[in-house]
Amino acid sequence: MKVVELFAGVGGFRLGLERADDRFDTVWANQWEPSTKSQHAFDCYTKNFDSGEHVNRDIAESWNEVPEHDLLVGGFPCQDYSVARTLSGESGIQGKKGVLFWQIMKIVESRRPKYLLLENVDRLLKSPANQRGRDFSVMLASLRDEGYFVEWRMINAADYGFAQRRRRVFIFAFHESTQLAEELKSDKPKNIVHNKGFFSRRFPVQEEHNAKHPDQQGTLPKDLVEISDHYSFAYKNSGIMIGDEVYSAELLPEFDGTPVTLGEILEEADRIQGEVDERYYLRTDNENKKGRSDYEEMAYQKGPKKEKRISNTGHEYYYTEGGMAFPERLDVPSRTMLTSEGTKNRSSHVVEDLNTGKIRFITPLEAELLNGFPAKWTATGTMPERTRYFCMGNALVVGLIEKMGKEIMNLHEKEQELNHQKQMELF
Template sequence: MINAVELFAGVGGFRVGLEKASKQFNVTFANQWEPATKSQPAFECYKQNFNADDNEVINEDIANIIGLIPEHDLLVGGFPCQDYSVARTLAGEMGIEGQKGVLFFEIMKVVNRTKPKFILLENVDRLLKSPSKQRGRDFSVMLASLQKQGYGVEWRVINAADYGFAQRRRRVFIFAYREDTNFCKEQQKFKYNDILHNKGFFAKEFPVQEKHNARHGDQDYDLPSNLFEVSDKFSAKYLNSGVVMNGKIYTAELLPIEMKPTTLGDILNQAKKFQGEVNEKYYLTNDKKNKKDRTEYQEMKYQKGAKREKRISKTGHEYYYTEGSMSFPDQLDLPSRTMLTSEGTKNRSSHVVKDLDTGRIRYLTPIECELLNGFEPGWTDTGMPERTRYFCMGNALVVGLIKKMGNQIVEIFKDENYEDETSHSTQQLALF
């Protein structure tokens, strides 16, 4: 068995994907806790769907339960990304200094104590450029932290639609491997370019073209070992894939070998089998007026449209606000756009579709959102408010990507030695 621990578990996307890949995965411990809220719907959803007991999934601040986490082979987690999200303005981003950004260091405390063989993390791709005042600093601190603890690292920004899935969702995945593993010893034998194309963690399941993106030349850097030096002075241009080993960074802009994607229309068709006739509440009304004398339908059409409007700032400065147009309704012959936590609201980012049966314009249903991420229909129908179901799916993984990564982890473990797993000494990491 491959014993795994899932941190920042949400509704269990990593676990779903791993268990779809193989019965060899045994998630022995998970943690999910949302601060500043009394109710914990994601935790309850996880607990119900996996029939987990109180020792298997814990609803506590991670800082308080690090000593409870058991030894494990694989650590996974989609650590909070609010501080890096494209939904925030550049002036508002806080990066690794942000309140939730610092939770990465809680992961490092776990790594320092348990020394898992492998680590698989996920975040928004903007992480590679954060913060705006020192590009690449946050990601460099993460890479240096993992190097300091004795791990090599490979990363890849993956758009799920490029590899056959129904959502154009771009996320960066970070795979770290302990230096004494057979996998790491093998990686050390190869050139970095060979790792990214043929020999590395992502190469088999997520194939890429031989040529790199000509607009972005390959980059290499020496990564300082002193984390404070990295934090204070170091910056780098990180591209969509790369490797760091022995203090050397190599990064390249790879081009995927694209697979035929599942379309949004395919998802609507699939959902019909589970939800039947779509409830009237999801349709955009054409009778109720808002404060600007627009119906719900007119409001959404306005939100999606191109704009160039004269506005006045709080300081009295006059300026023009502009933004481009979006499809209204969303195209059913393409994969969906990225779902956000605001899905299902009167918001420019929400999907609106032409219903396959009625031809009327409506929002996506919670079941359709679950299917877009690859969850079973009704996965979040565990007593949480419907608005929260949308929110959870906006935060969730495309679980099919994790299944593909799980396939590769199983292959890697075939060459690993399971003996002496508890013989690694625990060291104190003074910075954390």
């Protein structure tokens, strides 16, 4: 099965797919970091994978080099997907410049893969704030116009046993010519989303959806500009679009195992990395401008606050925030890793070292394990430590893609069998 990987980062999609089945063949991958001259993520990708073509250029310039493929995958940014009619042609529409989703659509239009598997932050379903669900509606309608059905699910990896409470929306689009589309198009959307659909097959849900959120049904307008200008929809964590019809429900995960905990990840890391270097520990013997040591600074950052502050306009107000665990709890999955992991920042994970009992940041290797990457995946020899954390903050929980990959291969096999039967009938 030929795969194209966009926004490849350090290859989380590819790793998950290859773990699922060795018949996934990534023929073309693109990764380019616009904000830096050095291309550490791309170098890491190339070091870890050798087959296929790896392209290190802006996708806006290289999209037309994408070869034929069956499955397009990628994690792309949540941007402004609004469109406007072009002045010249009645039917021409234009999205904002620099919005990467439009590059995906160009590839879809020219190569028409059977399946797409995309990943995004959960905010995508709601944005923008003043027209809820507009961006996701534009995205759905764009795929509809190219003949795709789309299913989505917001998944918190820890709900299905993984070691991180990372919530991301996964979007699976399948062309109307596929066997799956044929199978699902006469079924009830509710039944698809709860039982029969792509996600429910691998990520089971409770029979009843969350009673606090009634399910939603709607019809997407035909015209993309109308959607962009006026359409809103209260998207829930799961749903399906077939033709113009959208159904969405707030589903509750069903999982009867116990998730891997942060403590177990530290134990696994300990077996590999042994004693942790001094530089990860929070110093207690230094002092910053506020008179705090590194340890005290982190304790302050994580602590509850109610502080009088003065705004730029001279207005006095109280800034409040609740406290966070300091150090982290080891008996539950970790919180979401961000790209700032490992810095003196409120959201960085700070743990009690299993051997010394002293307080420290997690190591880059522990960050890799929290996403389910092999240990030392980003230790390329050239990638700075900050970038190793950064890449993991950008990456995904590989085990989720592995589960989805198994389902995609299943679909592909059925598809091939059916095509074979049809050919035999023709003879």
